[in-house]
Amino acid sequence: MTDILGLGLLELKKLIEEKKISYKEVFDYFIARIKKHNPKLNAYITVCDKQNEDKLPIAVKDNFCTKGIRTTAASKVLDNFVPNYNAEVIDRLLANNFSILGKTNMDAWAHGSSTETSDYGPTKNPWNLDHIPGGSSGGSGAVVSAYLAPAAIGSETAGSIRQPAGWCGVIGFKPTYGRISRFGLIAMASSFDCPGPMTLNVQDAAYLLGVLSGQDKKDATTVEKPPELYFEKLAEGKKLVIGIPEEYFDNIQKETAQNFEKSKQVFNKLGFKFKKIKLISPEYAISVYTIIQRAEVASNLSRFDGIRFGNTRDRFGFEAKKRIMLGNFVLSAGYYSAFYQQAQKLRQEIKADFARVFSEVDLILAPVVPSTALKLGEFEKYPFFGELIDKFNEPAAIAGLPAVSFPTGFDNKKLPTSLQLIGNYLDELRLLQTLYKFQQETNYFDVIKLGVEKWK
């Protein structure tokens, strides 16, 4: 059998089409790797080890409902919940010749940025098992990084795709809010939630985005405008003006800053222009995001009242309980106008702020996370761990903008550093085209390649 280690989705597809390898061989290959490596990583909650059809395997975060396959959102509340319907994302994957390889681990209900709040135990960072993969799509990040799947689907409320992609050293793409249907994605915070691909290269991200995007008559918040030909037009695109927001560089780790400079030079060499921009400080985004997200969380979790789905409410973990309490507090009579309404006003300000900046620049380049992957258990030291660690992710999530995170090198502990490109509303194509040029030039300084090879 041809050695397929580290091959992306489209590369595998090509080999299969050329009959150099069979669907079955690919499927068996990944199942064997999962059996061998997953016990160390704990990146899957459920593995679908029976191959039914000749389709390309893909991993999916366990908050996407899968017909006939247990879907837990990593909470014991849904320990034995087997949906009789598919998320729209799943339906589109199945219709485009993909099969579900497994359901990946995550923070319970997507509440967290470390995958440690999972009721099924934390996922470990493939680069160093003492470290966390980030979250909440930590399982999806880890399975791509360690090549326990050729690609994965994650979901992001504010950073849950970009941050684990950054810490695991893979590509994480968060599209515009409403570009991909949320139907069947177990809601965290409805006005932020976005499904998105996590991949080994930008071609796969563009391809999956094309498969998943488009209006859905089951999700009233999906965008009417048809998607662009992301994959087909990947190699096109002009040299653009990239904005650098000075507010995004406070207290960031030395190597992240150094690798930012290195990447900036690459873009410079590729002919991109840079411009300093000013954005509302991400510090405000933390408050806005925390208030609105908690309110929506409390509301969304109220359906788990113990009457249906088998398990009672005492199965909720500590983090979910905290969020329910705070969310109900900010919505309660007398506090609503002081918290929720103020946060909504500021949310509009943040949106307007981005709109202003995007009249001056085409894209924004900034760090994804202030540091590389932290050690297991660190999050317990901070009551708002996720919100703080994701402060560079929250502004774009609040504004519903597309963004992609990608590896830029390593820190001195050999953990991946990362950056993100943020685009204007529905400007996914130019994000992908820009990243494609960067990939052609750098291959992400071999971070993704070295990550896979670590797990031979």
Added chain:
Amino acid sequence: MEVSINGKKYRLVLGFEIHLELSTKSKMFCRCSAEWFGKEPNTTVCPICLGFPGTLPYPNKKAIEYTYKIAYALNCNINSEFYFDRKHYFYPDLPKGYQITQWNKPIGFSGSLELISGKKIKITRVHLEEDTGKLIHKQGKTLVDYNRAGVPLVEIVTEPDFDNLDDGKEFLENLQLIFRRIKVSTADMEKGSMRLEPNMSLAEVKPDGNIDLPDYKVELKNINSFRYAKKAVEYEIERQTKLIKNGKRPIQETRGYNEDKGITVSQRKKEEALDYRYFPEPDIPPIKFDKKELKKIKKTLPELPIQQARRFIKEYFLSKDQAIILTKKENFGKLFEETIKELQQRNKGLNQETIKQIANLIINSRTSLKNKNDVLKMLDDTQKKVNFDKNKISATVKQVLSENQQAVADYKNGKESAIMFLVGQSMRKLKGQAPAEKIKELLISEINKAQ
């Protein structure tokens, strides 16, 4: 309606909250059938109306159009752009733990509806929401039927503008007629597609004859007929009168009507009021109807029963009762006007007497008269009967009396039924071409004359 308590006058202050299930094909936020009544429990459900994880609401446009229709029918101001809100509370029949409803931006607001007397009842708001499931208590267990969950439901709230129950009854019956006339709901009380919640209090009448709204109101629930609405309010008037008489003040609360016992029972007091934690529904973006769409909806509104009744009184000088009954059924009013128009065209004598006759014919026929020709024929027959030769009747009666001496004697001796025998004999000779009442009258007067 006023009551005198300890020498002071108190006036009834009454308002209503009305819930109406719309007769759309599908539910409000999913494509399940909205026809739930009488169906096997939990058969008109899907993951969406059951609130399963990850499912999302997708609004039913028809239901929104119907709500606009109702708002227009009730002369409301319109929010051409609106959004839904989430209202949170826990109850087993509420699958998501919140109800999708409208809080800050109802589809209609500040409307009014006139009573036949001309009195205007102010409509506070008209908004669209989703119905809940139903609890079934059976053999000591409680079961949940979610068939009704997600059926489009319109809530109409009035100002406390009623001071008597008759106006209230007229208003509610008129509302029901309107809902049926504009074809947005079956408005069947017994099937729960129209539900009433009166709210009431007693206000002290000031020396100038006015009142200030009391600082409490009692909301009444579990009412499924006009009759029970009346009974529940009457019971409350009595209960609150007693409280005031004994120097106590009624309190703000929600009370349920128990139709078996004919009493109301406290369900929830003010201090137990829920905090619903409303906030805009993030799963449904704001919805906007442009002027053209709204105009189109408004155009579909027919003349409403009360408008029609008022017009009939004005144009045809019908009595109030006649006009109300005639406009209750859509085809009655139509038939009435078609017939009159036909007669006008034929240029036949159309006097007030004839107009009233036509109205009465249609009312009394119930549904047997299908078109204007039926009405005209019936009108002809009636008028013939009225003009039937009185002399011929009189002669026939005399003949019958002389031919049936025994029956006359029996009647004279107190056998009341003998008269009916004589009526029958006369009718036979007249081939039914005369009213029995008239014959009976004549027979009796002839017998008495002979004495």
